[in-house]
Amino acid sequence: MTSIANGRSRWLAFTVLCSVQLMVIIDTSIVNIALRSIKTDLGFSDSALSWVVNAYTIAFGGLLLVSGRLGDLIGRKRMFLAGIVVFTVASTLCGLAQNQEMLIIARFVQGAGAAMAAAVVMGIVITIFREPQQLGKAIAAFSFIAAAGGSVGVLAGGLLTDSISWHWVFFINVPIGIAAVVFGIPLIESDRGLGFDKGVDLIGGALVTAGLMLGVYTIVKVTDYGWGSAHTLGLGAVSAVLLALFVVRQAMASDPLVPLRLFRSRNMSGANIVQLLLVAGMFGFNFLGALYLQLVLNYSPTVASFAFLPVALVLAVVSLGMSARLNTRYGPRNVLLVGLLFIAAALALAARAPVQADYVIDVLPMAVLLGLGAGLAMPAVMALAMSGATPQDAGLVSGVASTSGMVGGALGLAVLTAISSARTQTEVTDGVDPKSALNSGFHLAFGVSAALVVAAVIIGFFVLESTPPQQGLPGGPPPGEGEEAPEAVAGAEESSADALPEGASVDAADEVRS
Structure with missing residues (x-):
């Protein structure tokens, strides 16, 4: 196979990985839009309905770390493909569900499959792309998908539920899952894993x-x-x-199961703490921001989805077109801190949005700043979180990064929702009109979101290690398109913890991937 063909096969394999990651992320939000229809059709009570979401979230968040380590032991490709199969079969069962019990059980299994696949994705990515510049581009694209997937899920969920039925928010996963398995088997390189010889x-x-x-x-x-x-x-x-x-x-x-030596890396440990705080602030804001547009500004669900479209557009331009070069020139730590400051500024603007807001004046600037900040911060924090991974531990490190993001999202949503509801109830009790009381609750929650991101800035500044330009991940220009680039890899190994994962030499990577 020619070097160009090798390069093409890498990016085709990466496309398979991204499609599965997008499917998994979308599934965390696409179901929310269909909950009202599911409640009516299957006769859920309000308390029982929450388990349609909770069953998936609990299995997903609880199994990420174990799935990542098992991927290292049995082979990340095997774990990834097994996760897709489990997720696809469970999605089919969710779509076919005719009673509450079947849907909740299938959602739990679906979350387990999502954890199996998502936990090892970044571990596979860093073994596919060993040239620092190519790896930087891949991480930027992957981070864009992770950040934009929730918005896509909200829009897709509304369209599918309104035009067909709620069953199709699950059935849509089936053809994607089948295609991912069919193309993933030949495109993703096999790795034999560390094995269970020493026990589990x-x-x-x-x-x-x-x-x-x-x-x-x-x-x-x-x-x-x-x-x-x-x-x-x-x-x-x-x-x-x-x-x-x-x-x-x-x-x-x-x-x-998890060697504690991994957490000696300041960048890996610090990046996961930063990611937890960042996702906590942004995930809760995305949920409450959509409610603000609908309940305070009276936007329809579809209009509210399009109102946040500038976030995705700016995020795509920055993360796909600029972040890799900026990480190379200034180092991922510095880029991350700037991105976090943009996000904090956006959330601070949201905390003063009035009841009678003008979209161009009050909402659009916030959306642009949020997209700009996320486009800078997400690729940088992921690069830092994966910077300490060796080929042997890549799945585990990927699982740790996924777990910090998942726990951060759940924690942020719970905290911010509780804060917002409590402030709103207090305002209503004091005689404030309902819409103003609701907006006051949103303001407090958005302010707390901004504070979480500011805390991430402080931790990032004092904990993360700075790297000289050209040594951060991604690194300098590749020696040739599609080449194995042993010189680039060897040079990256000698750089700091922000460089290509230490120990990821060509020989070691080839041995693991054989």
Whole structure:
């Protein structure tokens, strides 16, 4: 095969990875639009209806870390394809569901399949693209999909539910999943994995899965029980104890599920904390921002979706066209900090949006700043989060990054929704008109979102390590299109932790991928 063909096959494989990641991310939001129709058709109560979302979220968030490590052990390609199959079969069952029990169980299985596939995606990406510049472009494109997927899901969910039925928000996954398996088998290079020769830390796997699932469940039920309730505090404490026991287990185990040495990297650990805060602020804002447009400004769901279209457009231009070059020239840490400041400014503008807002004056500037900031920050934080990955640990590091984002999203949504509802209820009790009270609740939530992002700026400034220009990930220009670039890889190994993952030499990568 020629070098050009190799280059083309890499990008075709990357397209398969992106299509699956987009499908998984869309599924976290596409179902929300169909909930009203699902409730009417299957006779859900309000409390039971939340499990259509919670079952997926709990399985997804709880199994990401274990799935990432299992991908390293059995082979990331095997884990990825198995996850797609599980996700596709579960999507079919969701679409065929004729009762509440079948839909909720299928949603849990769907979340498990999503975790299996999503946990190893970035690990596969960093083994496909070993030239720093190509890897930077791939991370930028992947980050764009991750950031824009939620908006696509809201729009697609409304169109499918209105034009056909709610069943099709699940059936739409089936042809995508089948195509991903058909094309993924020949395009994605196989890796044999580390194997189970030294044993598997089953106790550690049980502890972290139970701890994460219980933690995500506690977070998503905060809106029902409140932060100070015995339910929230009790289950939160149990979750914390399970995760603490998991850490102790990893320190003592001869073959830990998650080697604690990974967290010695300031960039990997710091980037995951920054990502958790960033996603918490943005995910909650996306949800409440859509409600602000509909409930305060009286936009229809379709108009509200298009009102945020500039976010996706600016994000695409910045992340796909500029972020890789900026990371190369200034280093991902510096680009990340600038992007976070733009996002904080956008959220601060949202915190002062009036009841009678003008779109061009009050909404559009916020949308542009948000797209600009996300386009800079998302690729940079992902590059830093993956910077400490070796070929042997790439799946696990990918799973850690996915877990921090998932937990951040669930936490941000729960916190901001609770804050907004409490302020609104207080305002109504004090005699404020309902729309102004609602807007006051949104203002407080948006202010907290901005504070979360500012906290991410502070942590990023003091924790993340700065790298000289041309040494951040992505690195300098490739030596030739589609070539294996051993010189580039070797040079990247000698750079700081922000460079191409240490240990990712051509020989080592080839050995793992064979």
